[in-house]
Amino acid sequence: GQNIDQPTEMTATEGAIVQINCTYQTSGFNGLFWYQQHAGEAPTFLSYNVLDGLEEKGRFSSFLSRSKGYSYLLLKELQMKDSASYLCAVRNAGNNRKLIWGLGTSLAVNP
Amino acid sequence: ETGVTQTPRHLVMGMTNKKSLKCEQHLGHNAMYWYKQSAKKPLELMFVYNFKEQTENNSVPSRFSPECPNSSHLFLHLHTLQPEDSALYLCASSQEVRSNEQFFGPGTRLTVL
Numbered sequence: 363g364q365n366i367d368q369p370t371e372m373t374a375t376e377g378a379i380v381q382i383n384c385t386y387q388t389s390g391f392n393g394l395f396w397y398q399q400h401a402g403e404a405p406t407f408l409s410y411n412v413l414d415g416l417e418e419k420g421r422f423s424s425f426l427s428r429s430k431g432y433s434y435l436l437l438k439e440l441q442m443k444d445s446a447s448y449l450c451a452v453r454n455a456g457n458n459r460k461l462i463w464g465l466g467t468s469l470a471v472n473p
Numbered sequence: 474e475t476g477v478t479q480t481p482r483h484l485v486m487g488m489t490n491k492k493s494l495k496c497e498q499h500l501g502h503n504a505m506y507w508y509k510q511s512a513k514k515p516l517e518l519m520f521v522y523n524f525k526e527q528t529e530n531n532s533v534p535s536r537f538s539p540e541c542p543n544s545s546h547l548f549l550h551l552h553t554l555q556p557e558d559s560a561l562y563l564c565a566s567s568q569e570v571r572s573n574e575q576f577f578g579p580g581t582r583l584t585v586l
Contacts, residue, residue, distance in 0.1 A: 366515065393573065404477070404563065404577035405516075449516070460529070461575075463516040 364388045366464035368450050373470045374440055382435045382448050382467045390455030396424050396435045397449040399466065405449055408435070437469075445471045476500065477578035479564050485584045486554065494549040494581045496564030504570045505547045507539060510561040510580070522547060523570045554585045 365387045374380040386394070393412040397405040411417055411426035411433060423436040437444055447466040454460050477498045486492050498505065507519040521529035522541040536558075538550040547564055561582050565575040 395573070402579075404579045406577070407574045410573045451516075460518060460531075461516075465513065465515050 364462050366450055366452060366462055368448075368464045368467045370465065371468045371470070373472060374437075376440055376442060376471055376473050378440050379436065379438050380440060380469065382437070382450075382469065384433045384435070384450035384464060386431050386433070386450070386452045386462075386464075388452045388454060388462055391428060392453045392455040394424075394426055394433050395451040395453070395461065396422075396433075397451065398446050399449060400446045408448075440471050442471050442473065445469060477564060477566055477576050479562075479578035479581050481581060482579065483582045483584075485586065486551070487586050488554060488556070490554075491550070491552040493551065494562055494564075494583075496547040496549075496578055498545055498547075498564075498566040498576070498578075500566060500568075500576060502566040502568050502576070503544050504567045504572070505541060505544070506565040506567075506575065507547065507549055508563040508565060508577075510563055511559075516563070520549075521570065528570065551583075554583075556585050559583055559585045 368384045395410050396408040398408050399405040409424035411424050416425045421438045426433045447468045449466045450464040451461045480495045503524050505522045509517045518531050519533045520539045525541045536553050540548040561580045563580045564578040567575045
């Protein structure tokens with residue numbers, strides 16, 4: 363079957379660094395996505411990885427290891443506004459190219 | 474207007490009602506999507522439209538009927554829904570179906586009594 367696993371909840375302190383992990387088992391792979399969703403708002407795109415390695419974008423970085431079926435989202439210099447749900451999604455290969463979504467990780471940033 | 478807009482933002486309906494959700498994107502995209510987001514469940518893709526043509530229907534019950542009159546507008550017609558259909562319904566768009574980034578609307582919070 364197809365499965366995306368990520369922790370349900372995490373807590374971190376303002377100014378700190380937090381790593382949100384995502385492991386996946388899917389039929390084919392054509393990229394992994396991270397989205398941020400604040401409560402009551404639309405998900406917004408954060409990153410896309412299709413090759414192994416680290417992609418850095420400001421305070422946020424995303425890492426992918428295809429052989430391990432593993433990714434993480436790294437958030438540095440945490441701010442209160444980073445409190446949100448972080449969704450991991452994997453795109454199938456082939457004509458389908460459907461996104462398989464994880465349940466999301468609810469991150470609470472405390473002062 | 475920018476991005477993806479959805480109306481209404483909140484909707485309460487009875488099981489015998491008929492209602493419609495509306496989505497509009499101002500991004501010049503060619504692909505549009507309906508998703509269902511329920512508590513403690515992952516985002517579920519319902520329908521995909523590419524250049525106004527439906528390209529995907531993920532075994533969605535017929536009580537949900539999508540309509541895409543043009544590339545900028547997407548509707549979800551609802552009739553005889555069940556309480557378990559209560560959820561957040563999200564619309565999204567992308568430049569094309571194969572694009573990496575999808576842009577989401579704020580969603581319609583639907584409650585079926």
